[in-house]
Each structure stands twice: as structure tokens, then as C-alpha cells.
Amino acid sequence: MSWGLDNLPYGVFSRQGEAPRVGVRYGDRVLDLAAALHDEVFAAPSLNPFMARGRSAWHDTRRLIRNKLSGDLAVTEPHLVPLEQVRLHMPFEVADYVDFYCSLEHASNVGRIFRPDAEPLKPNWRHLPVGYHGRAGTVVPSGTPVRRPHGQLRAGVYGPTAKLDVEAELGFVVGVPSELGSPAGAFEDHVFGVTLVNDWSARDIQAFEYVPLGPFLGKSFATSISPWVTPLEALPRVPGRTQDPEPIDYLRRKDDWGLDITLEVELNGEVISRPPYRDMYWTPDQMLAHLTVNGASLRTGDLFASGTVSGEAREERGSLIELTWNGTDPVKLRSGETRTFLQDGDAVTIRATAGDVSLGEVYGKVG
Amino acid sequence: MSWGLDNLPYGVFSRQGEAPRVGVRYGDRVLDLAAALHDEVFAAPSLNPFMARGRSAWHDTRRLIRNKLSGDLAVTEPHLVPLEQVRLHMPFEVADYVDFYCSLEHASNVGRIFRPDAEPLKPNWRHLPVGYHGRAGTVVPSGTPVRRPHGQLRAGVYGPTAKLDVEAELGFVVGVPSELGSPAGAFEDHVFGVTLVNDWSARDIQAFEYVPLGPFLGKSFATSISPWVTPLEALPRVPGRTQDPEPIDYLRRKDDWGLDITLEVELNGEVISRPPYRDMYWTPDQMLAHLTVNGASLRTGDLFASGTVSGEAREERGSLIELTWNGTDPVKLRSGETRTFLQDGDAVTIRATAGDVSLGEVYGKVG
Known part of the structure; x- marks a missing residue:
């Protein structure tokens, strides 16, 4: 069963x-x-x-x-x-929401797309799991309709985003708080379980706004999560991917926190990608260690997500901007239609499994 | 009285x-x-x-x-x-915390310091109030001791920050929520009042981590707010500063939301700066309009801050990185001591007044 x-x-x-x-x-x-x-x-x-x-x-x-x-x-x-x-319903009340950027392939792809003439990875990327705070108040349960956001698409130009995208991610849910002023303890003493995250993104709004303080309105309109939170205990753990250079002490792995989970991105009933979580560069224990190394405290309900999960192959990329190379190479659907970014009425489901264990799905329809 | x-x-x-x-x-x-x-x-x-x-x-x-x-x-x-x-105590429970970057002088100073060979303002700066989400769970009440954060100061180098700084800001506190999917209504229908904010910053951690997703651990260890929230009704309003270019429609001012408030930054009992809020480029109503133009909802307890308040004169700069030009030009104190960034034991008080109206103070000691 x-x-x-x-x-x-x-x-x-x-x-x-x-x-x-x-x-x-x-x-x-x-x-x-x-x-x-x-x-x-x-x-x-x-x-x-x-x-x-x-x-x-x-x-x-x-x-x-x-x-x-x-x-x-x-x-x-x-x-x-x-x-x-x-x-x-929403399975938990979100305290703070943080989004990381843990996939080497995703960060490299996005770097190549946004900065074609420069080194795709920034100098910090291999030294720490880059992350930022997102909007906790707009984390919504699976099924919530996603309204296409309006905003400034480039200088002085206002309108609906023409580049509505998805990001297939895992989210880690904190159960046990930590004290202000000290790093958190062991990962499994704080983190209760895992949820699926669709970090909806408006790429044009994001591209114009994000320097120098990071993504804001390009992400804050909605982040969908799955209704089921899978306890850590249910998930088979594997060694994390080799890291080069070896990370600094506070980020050194003490235990195997690689997770052998395969995600699936379905657009209007057709699977368009199968991102492998197993290959993520930064593991969840490293995200938690980083998040609190400066003494920032945790609260019950904190959610930190992995960032887009993307593998090496094209059909393993977890966002449309990567799958279509910023719209230049559309995805062909069985229906004969093509997609660069999402159209009104499009429905996206992200699923994940770890062997026989299902993490369920997160669903959202644009409109 | x-x-x-x-x-x-x-x-x-x-x-x-x-x-x-x-x-x-x-x-x-x-x-x-x-x-x-x-x-x-x-x-x-x-x-x-x-x-x-x-x-x-x-x-x-x-x-x-x-x-x-x-x-x-x-x-x-x-x-x-x-x-x-x-x-x-903490006057309210913080829902989401957003920090803007509304002072032309502050953004220009920081741009010159961090990117001396480039245009100080990014191309988006005059077109929208740049902002990002901060950590709501580490917004603390005045008086909470501030532990010097540790982190990665540059690639592979871990230690206590050597560039602990303050940022003198005003924070706007949301009372009335707005619906997901639609921009918020009039400013005074949502915003209850104003608090003082000290956005403590670790400049070395921030400088290494912030590309491309913005400030994270360099800010998330503590943000102090004043115990008293001044109702909007108590604050005299003035026209906002002239903007060039004229902002796009959704950011156009419908009313005077300039605030004639003078801040004061005191270090170990000596006033080192008097930043004038009146000269801020982006006004609070524009911040709110921007924050919700993409349909992001508001919750009771949302806090959005102005970013560092800095005026044109040196003695009007609201952060040490500006006052000391990234530590190259130390502040001389009456005691004969000098400061580049904060030392252990240093105490910082930020005060503000609007004519006869006092906004009180926010205090924090490093230790």
C-alpha cells in the first residue's frame, strides 16, 4: 500500500x-x-x-x-x-521563511543566463550556502490560486509579469526553537520534517529589482507548500555530495544528511522535469548551521527551503527559466503546445518520492 | 511637559x-x-x-x-x-519584517564605498524603493544586549565580525491586514504608527555573503526597536522630497507623507549624528504601495523600515560605515578615543523627535 x-x-x-x-x-x-x-x-x-x-x-x-x-x-x-x-489546510504557522540556493546546477544555470559574460558562480557560492529571507505571510497551502503579479518589469514599465515561473524545492520545518546569541544544536534536534515548496517567481520583476538587496516582489506574491509534512524519520539518508573546497569548520558535515528524494514537476498533467534532490551541493544540516552561526534564533514554524532543485540533465531542471533557457528554447508539450513561461490557466503540480515514501504534492493554478 | x-x-x-x-x-x-x-x-x-x-x-x-x-x-x-x-516589553508581535533603502544619500554613500569604480546607484534605485525581507524572529526590544556575531568574514575565514555597525531607521507598523492578490489601500488605513529601528549590521559578513541574493546573516542576528509606537496622528506631515524622474503611477504620491523627524545617534553618551528623516527620497506611502503592488498581503504586526536615514552632511549620516567611510576616517569622541566600528561594551542609543513630539529611544549595548 x-x-x-x-x-x-x-x-x-x-x-x-x-x-x-x-x-x-x-x-x-x-x-x-x-x-x-x-x-x-x-x-x-x-x-x-x-x-x-x-x-x-x-x-x-x-x-x-x-x-x-x-x-x-x-x-x-x-x-x-x-x-x-x-x-x-496549512499544516503549520510559518514563523520566518528563508530560501537557500543549494543546487550547483541551478546556481550555475541562472548565473549563465543572467550574466552570460561572467563566471556563473559568485565567489562566495562554494564557501557557504547562499540564502535570503522570503515573505512568511504569503506562504500558502497547496491549491491556493496564484494571481499573476503586476509590477515594474523594467525602468518605468508597469504590467503583469510576462515571465511567471515555478521553482521546485524542498522545505525544512523547524519544531524546536534555539536561543538568540548561540548557534543551533544538532539538525535532528530542531528540524521536524520536510514539505514540498513551489517558490513561484516573476523573472522580469526579479531581474529589475534584485540589485543589490536580493529578490523581493519577484517572489513575495506567493509560495505554495504541500499539505503533508513528512517526518525526518521517514526519509532514507545518504552521504552528501562531495564538496570542493572542503567547507569551513562550522559547515563541516557531522552526519549523512543527503536525502535521496526525486521530485517531479508536472505542467497541465504532463511531467516536464524530474529534479534529483540527492545531488544537491549543500545539505540541509549545513543550511541550518549557516542560518544560526551568527546567533540568529530559531522559532517553531521556521521554514527554510533548499532553493530550486536542478540536476545536470535538461530534464532534471526545476524551473522554467532553466528548462527553456530564459524563454529562448521552449518546452514542447504532448498537446503540441509549447511553453516558455506560465500562461493564465496553467496548473503546476510538484510531487516527490523517496523510494516507497511519498512526500505528496503541491498544486497551484495560475488565474 | x-x-x-x-x-x-x-x-x-x-x-x-x-x-x-x-x-x-x-x-x-x-x-x-x-x-x-x-x-x-x-x-x-x-x-x-x-x-x-x-x-x-x-x-x-x-x-x-x-x-x-x-x-x-x-x-x-x-x-x-x-x-x-x-x-x-516588545510592543507588538512582528509578522513580516521588511527593510527598505530609501535614503538617496545613504544608498549613494554605500555604493561609493562598496563599488568605488562604478555608478553609486544601481539603475533601479530611482524607479522604485529597493527593499528586502529581514528576520522577524530576531527583532528585539530596546535594551536587549547585542552579541557580536560570528560568521564567514571572507572565503574560508571564520570569526567575530570586525565591522559591527548600526543603522538608524524609522519603522512603520501595520495594523490592518490586506487581501492576498490585491494591492493595499490607503496608507493611513493600514499603518498604525512608527517605531525606531536599529538595524545592527556586520559589514564584513554582509560584504562577502550578499551577492546575488542580498543581506542575510550580516543583519539577521538582531534588529532593535523602541518600546513606544507613536501613532501616525501624532506626527506632523510635510511634502515629500522632489523625485526625478517622476515615479511610475502606482508609486505616485497622493498625499503628503514626508515626516519632519530628526533622529539622533548617540555612542557611549555622545551624539555622533543627527539624521534628518525629512530628506528621505522615498516616502512611507510609496514603500507600502511598492510592498503590495504584486498582490502580497499584509498582516497585523508587519514592520517595514525605511533603511538607514542619512542626510547630506557628514554629521547627518546614520551608520558608522558612512560616518567613518568604511573605517578609513575614524570618528573622534570627546573622551579622546576614536571609533571605526563598534567595540565590545559600546552602547548605542537612537532617539527621534518631531517638534515637541518624542518618539523615544532604542538602546543596545554590545556584549
Whole structure:
């Protein structure tokens, strides 16, 4: 069965007329945790209170749920709600949202496109995971329609973006806060799980605005996340990609935090790319170490994303700007249509799997 | 009397052993609003619920408070708590934090320092108020000690910043949310008031990290704000500075939102700069229009700051990097000492006044 006992991601659901609360997906049903486990923390409309409990509570709860689901199902059955009877909500309240730039191939592609006559990577890129803060208030749940943003496309020219794009990413969700003034502790003591992120982007707005303070309105209109947060425990870990030069001490890997996850970008029902997370240059533990090395504190609900996942092959690129080389080489769809950037009415789904474990999908339609 | 009836800023205070709640400063005392106005919204530990009520509630409450304070003081007296008996807290919960770059003089100075051989202003600067998102979770109240951040100062070199700096700014606090997908309405329908901001910066960390995605760890370790939020109504408005070229439609000023406020930067008890807010190139209404032109929504508690306030004269520059020209021309203090950037133990206070109206101060000590 897919979505089986090794999967069990957390989300927030509601039945008609009832308040949203925390559930776990099992097959095509949702386990109502407040009812099944008699624990009020799951009656909250977000994962935050549960995520704040920390690593051993996460572990114990997962074991408890597996026991319930593999034990006498007659007891648990009444608390399993068919998916078609529920509505899925934002799984957690986002505190701060940070977006990194961890794919060597993505950073190189974008560098070549935006600065064709210069070295594609900036001098800092191999020395630290470059990142920036995004807008937490416009992180929206899967299914939220995406309105094409207007803005200044070049000096003095206002209009709807002509270069609406997607970015397929993984997002890491912080459960346990850290103290202001000290770097965070071990990755698995703070990070609860993983969500899928579509970091919608308006490339023309971004290209005009981003010097010298970085992306702003080209990104802040919407960032979609998947309804299910997959616990770290469910994800098979592999060694991270070799880094050259060897990173400085605070960024040195202490453990294997490479993740063997394959993403899939689907445009109007057709898969146009399969970005491999496994090949990312900077691993999630390095992102967390960097984010807090200056003493910045973490809060429950902090979300930090990987940046676009792109592999070496063309069909592994996680954004349209790369897939179409800034619109010069359109993607051909089965329907005979072509795409450079998104048109109104286009629908994008990003999915991901790690072997038998599904991370679900994040969906958004332009219009 | 200073802090009189034309001032009346809002903050959050507590007496020993009591829970934090909302008060208004009057002279050297704090009016306990929950007690004086019999309104539970002021029993909250933050201004957010009150700010969410909107413009006419803000106006009516201010009138009510003035009536109480100018009426029979015997009735109000028991609700006036001497300042020395209270502790001041974060006045509001920060939703998203955005920092702009609105001073022509500051942007020009920094451009000259960082890129001496190029045009100091980037091609976008006169066409839109450049801005970026900062870390909301590390916005801290005045008085919070500032730990000198560590980080990568240049490729492969880790250590404490050698260029710890301040930035004197005004921050604008959003009360009324706006809808995702549409630009916000009129400035005064959304923005509740003004706070002082010290945007602490580590210039070496910032200089290495900031291309191409903007400032990140060089800023995210701490941003201090003043305890008192001055309502817009208390601030005298003046025409904004002339802009060339005339801004595009969505940025065109509909009203006078220039603010005649003078800031003061004090280092270890000595005033080293008096930046004039009046001369800022981009006005606060333009910042808000820009922030939401792409459909990004506002939340109660959003904070957007002006960027460093710097005037034309040397003694009007709002950061040490400008005052000392990146450390090449130290500031001479009365004590005979000099400063390029901040040393451990240094204390910085930023104050501001608008005629007789005081915006109070934001204080921080490095240590």
C-alpha cells in the first residue's frame, strides 16, 4: 500500500462543519490524532504545538501511531477519515521563511543566463550556502490560486509579469526553537520534517529589482507548500555530495544528511522535469548551521527551503527559466503546445518520492 | 511637559509580578489602558489586537485617552503608573519584517564605498524603493544586549565580525491586514504608527555573503526597536522630497507623507549624528504601495523600515560605515578615543523627535 506505515506524514484537516485539527495520512485516509491518541495537542489547528515538543516526543508519537495502525484496527477504524471527506489546510504557522540556493546546477544555470559574460558562480557560492529571507505571510497551502503579479518589469514599465515561473524545492520545518546569541544544536534536534515548496517567481520583476538587496516582489506574491509534512524519520539518508573546497569548520558535515528524494514537476498533467534532490551541493544540516552561526534564533514554524532543485540533465531542471533557457528554447508539450513561461490557466503540480515514501504534492493554478 | 497630550505613544508594560499589557506614555507615567478604558483589548501582551481594529478605532481611542487625561485627573490618577515601576516589553508581535533603502544619500554613500569604480546607484534605485525581507524572529526590544556575531568574514575565514555597525531607521507598523492578490489601500488605513529601528549590521559578513541574493546573516542576528509606537496622528506631515524622474503611477504620491523627524545617534553618551528623516527620497506611502503592488498581503504586526536615514552632511549620516567611510576616517569622541566600528561594551542609543513630539529611544549595548 502507498502511504503505509513507513510514511505517515502529518497535516491539518477538517471535516465539514468541524474545526481544523492535526491528522496523519495512512493510505487514503486521515487518522484523527486528537481522537485516536487522546492528546489535546492534536486538537490545535496547526502542527506548531506538537512540533515544539521535540525529538523524543516526535519519535514516541510515531511509534504510538504505528502501533495503533498495526494493532486492532477495529479500535482505530472510527478515527480514520476518508480523504474525500476532508479539507486540508496549512499544516503549520510559518514563523520566518528563508530560501537557500543549494543546487550547483541551478546556481550555475541562472548565473549563465543572467550574466552570460561572467563566471556563473559568485565567489562566495562554494564557501557557504547562499540564502535570503522570503515573505512568511504569503506562504500558502497547496491549491491556493496564484494571481499573476503586476509590477515594474523594467525602468518605468508597469504590467503583469510576462515571465511567471515555478521553482521546485524542498522545505525544512523547524519544531524546536534555539536561543538568540548561540548557534543551533544538532539538525535532528530542531528540524521536524520536510514539505514540498513551489517558490513561484516573476523573472522580469526579479531581474529589475534584485540589485543589490536580493529578490523581493519577484517572489513575495506567493509560495505554495504541500499539505503533508513528512517526518525526518521517514526519509532514507545518504552521504552528501562531495564538496570542493572542503567547507569551513562550522559547515563541516557531522552526519549523512543527503536525502535521496526525486521530485517531479508536472505542467497541465504532463511531467516536464524530474529534479534529483540527492545531488544537491549543500545539505540541509549545513543550511541550518549557516542560518544560526551568527546567533540568529530559531522559532517553531521556521521554514527554510533548499532553493530550486536542478540536476545536470535538461530534464532534471526545476524551473522554467532553466528548462527553456530564459524563454529562448521552449518546452514542447504532448498537446503540441509549447511553453516558455506560465500562461493564465496553467496548473503546476510538484510531487516527490523517496523510494516507497511519498512526500505528496503541491498544486497551484495560475488565474 | 514633554510626552504630553499631543504625543501619547503606545507600548506594552508590566509591573512586578503582573502580566504585560498595553499602556500609553504620558509624561513620566504609563496609563494602564485596560483599567482606565475598561477594554479587554488592552489586557493583551501586545498591541496587535488593538492595531487590528483599524483607523477609526485608533482615532476614537486617542480622543478618549486625551479626554481622560485632560479631564478630572482624580479619576484617572490611579491608572497612571510611574515609569520607574514598570518594565517595557516588545510592543507588538512582528509578522513580516521588511527593510527598505530609501535614503538617496545613504544608498549613494554605500555604493561609493562598496563599488568605488562604478555608478553609486544601481539603475533601479530611482524607479522604485529597493527593499528586502529581514528576520522577524530576531527583532528585539530596546535594551536587549547585542552579541557580536560570528560568521564567514571572507572565503574560508571564520570569526567575530570586525565591522559591527548600526543603522538608524524609522519603522512603520501595520495594523490592518490586506487581501492576498490585491494591492493595499490607503496608507493611513493600514499603518498604525512608527517605531525606531536599529538595524545592527556586520559589514564584513554582509560584504562577502550578499551577492546575488542580498543581506542575510550580516543583519539577521538582531534588529532593535523602541518600546513606544507613536501613532501616525501624532506626527506632523510635510511634502515629500522632489523625485526625478517622476515615479511610475502606482508609486505616485497622493498625499503628503514626508515626516519632519530628526533622529539622533548617540555612542557611549555622545551624539555622533543627527539624521534628518525629512530628506528621505522615498516616502512611507510609496514603500507600502511598492510592498503590495504584486498582490502580497499584509498582516497585523508587519514592520517595514525605511533603511538607514542619512542626510547630506557628514554629521547627518546614520551608520558608522558612512560616518567613518568604511573605517578609513575614524570618528573622534570627546573622551579622546576614536571609533571605526563598534567595540565590545559600546552602547548605542537612537532617539527621534518631531517638534515637541518624542518618539523615544532604542538602546543596545554590545556584549
